[in-house]
Amino acid sequence: MKTIRRICFRVGYSFLSVLLAFHVFAIFVAPSAMPPASALLEQCYNFALPYNEALFLNHGYHFFAPDPGSSSLMAYSIPQAGNIPLKKRIPDKSIWPRLLYHRYFMLAENVSSFSEKSQNEFYEAYARHFARIHNADRVTLYSVSHEPSSMARIQVGGRLDDPEMFSEEVINEYDLRNGSK
DSSP states (O other), X not given: OHHHHHHHHHHHXXXXXXHHHHHHHHHHHHHHXXXXXXXXXXXXXXXXXXXXXXXXXXXXXXXXXXXXXXXXXXXXXEOOTTSOOEEEEESOXXXXXXXXXXXXXHHHHHGGGSOHHHHXXXXXXXXXXXXXXXXXXXXXXXXXXXXXXXXXXXXXXXXXXXXXXXXXXXXXXXXXXXXXX
């Protein structure tokens, strides 16, 4: 009886040890396999992918990877007296608390992941929100793309917020006086 108990303990202990080792492997391989990565790391990532997805361990590591790509921001302008429109960008560095800044950033970043119909509804809701904040009737929304600066650019004096790293495109003009756009 003791030998059966001892065998079961050793098998259970070995199983848990292998499971723990695989879990640690899966956690470490997910962020390390983000591009640029070796073919071996990519194969390891694919091997651990079902486990990471099942336990929701496969977070958005590409966002923090060495080459995360451009950021999607949003800007709006509101006509003012004197022909100089009020123009703001979200998120804005002045937003406090920082968690609210991050929330605005994620909202602007994720609009493009929705269907076109949903995107249009989101944009119209944003326009109504900005119009309400500034007591305005018309709002123009812009999609802003911010390319990250390269290390070489920063080393020669470039800044993370250099204007040439941003590009804007008009999303739509909203006239909210009578609900039309």
